[in-house]
Amino acid sequence: xxxxxxxxxxxxxxxxxxxxxxxxxxxxxxxxxxxxxxxxxxxxxxxxxxxxxxxxxxxxxxxxxxxxxxxxxxxxxxxxxxxxxxxxxxxxxxxxxxxxxxxxxxxxxxxxxxxxxxxxxxxxxxxxxxxxxxxxxxxxxxxxxxxxxxxxxxxxxxxxxxxxxxxxxxxxxxxxxxxxxxxxxxxxxxxxxxxxxxxxxxxxxxxxxxxxxxxxxxxxxxxxxxxxxxxxxxxxxxxxxxxxxxxxxxxxxxxxxxxxxxxxxxxxxxxxxxxxxxxxxxxxxxxxxxxxxxxxxxxxxxxxxxxxxxxxxxxxxxxxxxxxxxxxxxxxxxxxxxxxxxxxxxxxxxxxxx
Amino acid sequence: xxxxxxxxxxxxxxxxxxxxxxxxxxxxxxxxxxxxxxxxxxxxxxxxxxxxxxxxxxxxxxxxxxxxxxxxxxxxxxxxxxxxxxxxxxxxxxxxxxxxxxxxxxxxxxxxxxxxxxxxxxxxxxxxxxxxxxxxxxxxxxxxxxxxxxxxxxxxxxxxxxxxxxxxxxxxxxxxxxxxxxxxxxxxxxxxxxxxxxxxxxxxxxxxxxxxxxxxxxxxxxxxxxxxxxxxxxxxxxxxxxxxxxxxxxxxxxxxxxxxxxxxxxxxxxxxxxxxxxxxxxxxxxxxxxxxxxxxxxxxxxxxxxxxxxxxxxxxxxxxxxxxxxxxxxxxxxxxxxxxxxxxxxxxxxxxxx
Numbered sequence: 001x002x003x004x005x006x007x008x009x010x011x012x013x014x015x016x017x018x019x020x021x022x023x024x025x026x027x028x029x030x031x032x033x034x035x036x037x038x039x040x041x042x043x044x045x046x047x048x049x050x051x052x053x054x055x056x057x058x059x060x061x062x063x064x065x066x067x068x069x070x071x072x073x074x075x076x077x078x079x080x081x082x083x084x085x086x087x088x089x090x091x092x093x094x095x096x097x098x099x100x101x102x103x104x105x106x107x108x109x110x111x112x113x114x115x116x117x118x119x120x121x122x123x124x125x126x127x128x129x130x131x132x133x134x135x136x137x138x139x140x141x142x143x144x145x146x147x148x149x150x151x152x153x154x155x156x157x158x159x160x161x162x163x164x165x166x167x168x169x170x171x172x173x174x175x176x177x178x179x180x181x182x183x184x185x186x187x188x189x190x191x192x193x194x195x196x197x198x199x200x201x202x203x204x205x206x207x208x209x210x211x212x213x214x215x216x217x218x219x220x221x222x223x224x225x226x227x228x229x230x231x232x233x234x235x236x237x238x239x240x241x242x243x244x245x246x247x248x249x250x251x252x253x254x255x256x257x258x259x260x261x262x263x264x265x266x267x268x269x270x271x272x273x274x275x276x277x278x279x280x281x282x283x284x285x286x287x288x289x290x291x292x293x294x295x296x297x298x299x300x301x302x303x304x305x306x307x308x309x310x311x312x313x314x315x316x317x318x319x320x321x322x323x324x325x326x327x328x329x330x331x332x333x334x335x336x337x338x339x340x341x342x343x344x345x346x347x348x349x350x351x352x353x354x
Numbered sequence: 355x356x357x358x359x360x361x362x363x364x365x366x367x368x369x370x371x372x373x374x375x376x377x378x379x380x381x382x383x384x385x386x387x388x389x390x391x392x393x394x395x396x397x398x399x400x401x402x403x404x405x406x407x408x409x410x411x412x413x414x415x416x417x418x419x420x421x422x423x424x425x426x427x428x429x430x431x432x433x434x435x436x437x438x439x440x441x442x443x444x445x446x447x448x449x450x451x452x453x454x455x456x457x458x459x460x461x462x463x464x465x466x467x468x469x470x471x472x473x474x475x476x477x478x479x480x481x482x483x484x485x486x487x488x489x490x491x492x493x494x495x496x497x498x499x500x501x502x503x504x505x506x507x508x509x510x511x512x513x514x515x516x517x518x519x520x521x522x523x524x525x526x527x528x529x530x531x532x533x534x535x536x537x538x539x540x541x542x543x544x545x546x547x548x549x550x551x552x553x554x555x556x557x558x559x560x561x562x563x564x565x566x567x568x569x570x571x572x573x574x575x576x577x578x579x580x581x582x583x584x585x586x587x588x589x590x591x592x593x594x595x596x597x598x599x600x601x602x603x604x605x606x607x608x609x610x611x612x613x614x615x616x617x618x619x620x621x622x623x624x625x626x627x628x629x630x631x632x633x634x635x636x637x638x639x640x641x642x643x644x645x646x647x648x649x650x651x652x653x654x655x656x657x658x659x660x661x662x663x664x665x666x667x668x669x670x671x672x673x674x675x676x677x678x679x680x681x682x683x684x685x686x687x688x689x690x691x692x693x694x695x696x697x698x699x700x701x702x703x704x705x706x707x708x
Contacts, residue, residue, distance in 0.1 A: 026413075053612065053616050056608065056609065056612035057411055057609065057612045057613045057616060058609070059380075059607075059608070059609035112707060115700060115703060115704065116471075116700075117470075117471075117504070117626070117627065117630050118630070118634075120627045120630075121627050121628075121630040121631040121634065124624070124627055124628075124631075125627065125628060125631035126631065150471070150699060150700060151699040151700050151702075151703045153698070153699070213699060214695065229698075231698055231699075231702035231703065231706060232699065232702070232703050233703070233706065233707075236703050253413075254410065254413070255410065255411065255412070255413035258407065258410035258411045259411045262407050262411060262616060262617065262620055263616065265620055265624075266616055266619055266620045266623070269620070269623040270478070270619075272471070273471065273474045273475050273478055273479065274475075274478075274479060276471050276472070276474075276475040276692070276695070277475040277478075277479035277480065277692075279695045279699065280472075280475065280688075280691045280692040280694070280695040281691065283691070283694055283695045283698070284691040284694065284695075287694070295698050295702075297702065297706050298706075303706065334634075337634045337635065337637070337638040338630070338631075338634040339704075339707075340634070340637055340638065340641070341568065341630070341633045341634040341637045341638075342704060343704070343708075344507070344583075344585055344637070344649050345504060345505040345507070345567060345585075345586065345633065346469060346470075346504060346505050346700075346704075347701065347704045347705070348505075348585035348586070348649075348651065349469060349505045349585065349586050349587070349590050350469065350693075350696060350697070350700075350701045351701070351705070352585060352587065352651050352652075352657065353466060353587075353693075354697075
């Protein structure tokens with residue numbers, strides 16, 4: 001069979017159309033805005049890890065371009081930008097949007113709340129994801145766990161806290177719900193930009209501060225000034241969030257949707273593990289190089305007062321919002337049974353190996 | 355332009371060829387053999403979850419068919435079948451192959467070893483994955499974490515263990531390294547098929563047994579007979595394994611390789627969380643319905659003797675194999691720094707919230 005040039009040309013064009021039609025629905029380029037600087041491990045690793053998995057698993061069809069805060073200039077405006085579709089998705093912390101909607105606080109971490117394993121079990125098997133989607137739906141978004149820090153340390157203090165009296169007038173940087181608790185106990189609570197924290201502590205503008213844990217604290221240098229390092233109580237399992245514009249996500253092909261969901265889930269788990277490694281490595285360095293650092297636990301009367309203040313604050317929020325109460329009650333009920341297992345499982349194992 | 359029927363036919367055929375050539379490299383059907391029965395949660399959930407993710411993320415191009423043990427009849431022959439290429443991949447526990455190669459034991463869990471978070475940090479950030487690939491390469495396989503049980507309980511006992519004397523002659527079902535430890539301490543150690551465990555305990559053929567944890571133990575009914583439930587020491591983070599034939603994996607397209615690796619990783623993490631939920635739920639039920647169940651910890655002299663026996667066994671294996679020593683040393687070094695962080699982080703948090 002001999003084909004004319006014209007017919008061969010048509011054949012090629014027709015084939016190209018068929019091939020591209022076949023692939024077209026999976027070709028997507030998205031933009032993601034983060035609340036972080038370009039290099040802020042392990043938070044930025046979670047995003048990069050997720051985007052890399054999506055690109056590789058889609059054979060390059062689904063590309064997610066990441067804008068750090070220096071590009072979009074709006075660390076706490078992620079939700080608005082994603083809602084408006086300026087970005088298809090974002091990476092942030094739910095509790096930054098407490099002012100916009102207090103229920104969102106509950107999807108990050110609560111003082112005296114669940115630890116990371118308990119909380120993931122609540123999210124994926126205890127109804128947490130369903131509650132999160134419900135709470136985010138009214139903001140035009142889907143929300144997914146975006147990386148967990150594990151237990152955050154209680155902060156660096158220049159002086160030991162021996163009693164509730166030592167908190168009166170103490171100038172401390174601590175944000176969020178925990179900040180409100182310390183304020184109730186008489187602290188002068190402030191928030192200070194990360195870049196100014198070391199200088200503020202050094203100059204005595206603040207007497208104490210809370211950051212994250214050894215892995216992220218070590219590069220800040222707080223251990224050089226404030227040698228009392230308190231164990232955590234206020235953010236036992238801080239979960240970051242991937243937020244995704246609902247309309248954009250609904251338009252994805254089933255394949256791309258599956259790829260994105262799996263990549264986000266894996267990146268979140270991975271960050272918990274990466275931060276564990278970072279903290280183990282950093283703590284090893286800190287305690288070797290600064291043997292004067294003392295690990296402290298707040299005295300029982302102080303812990304009890306913090307617990308009572310937390311309960312008061314939760315009651316206030318629950319009285320204002322039935323939705324807050326529903327989510328908080330779900331977490332408390334789940335924690336009760338999960339903690340009983342933690343106590344005889346993971347906790348007993350470490351306790352009996354001291 | 356008017357095309358003859360013949361030319362149209364050629365056009366359609368050519369297009370079909372182009373389209374199928376484009377997709378051909380990604381179309382794969384694999385078979386996976388498990389060491390488990392068809393329904394054995396959460397182990398079988400990990401496999402089903404992985405296969406589902408692979409199929410969805412590949413848009414149906416990459417399909418993994420699962421054969422349970424009732425099909426292939428070889429619970430402990432997974433490695434051989436995968437090595438020979440009878441199955442492209444398998445789901446099993448590395449320590450079942452201790453007889454074939456003792457180093458494999460180390461990739462499951464070790465008595466007094468790392469917990470799940472520490473161990474995942476070792477696998478992914480502490481050099482563990484590299485060591486695992488090296489150890490599995492000589493068997494013609496790649497190995498990947500396949501799901502973690504978290505801390506396993508120390509087992510169900512009819513009578514309280516008050517001293518080392520109570521272990522002399524005790525008839526206990528406990529396999530693996532821990533079994534050798536109990537044997538060294540004077541127990542009559544046996545292994546019994548899962549289906550006969552309850553009857554053996556009921557009839558006094560055995561006085562005690564170790565299984566997994568509340569989530570998997572509850573359906574076995576041991577709590578109805580043996581009311582002393584001991585906290586764990588022997589399998590603090592039992593990791594199952596996906597094993598993959600090297601030649602088969604090397605032939606996958608980069609896209610399918612990325613999809614498979616991510617799906618296996620996610621399924622492994624997910625199983626840890628699912629088992630946490632199962633154990634929390636089961637323990638809640640057991641302790642409510644059987645309030646006579648007592649949570650016990652082995653007395654310190656017993657724990658010390660178990661630790662000493664474990665160290666002896668590790669020394670014996672290390673003397674026989676440089677590879678065993680290399681992997682074990684890597685785990686011990688990593689655990690030392692990871693545990694220091696666990697102690698001030700996750701552990702202190704639960705301790706201070708009792």
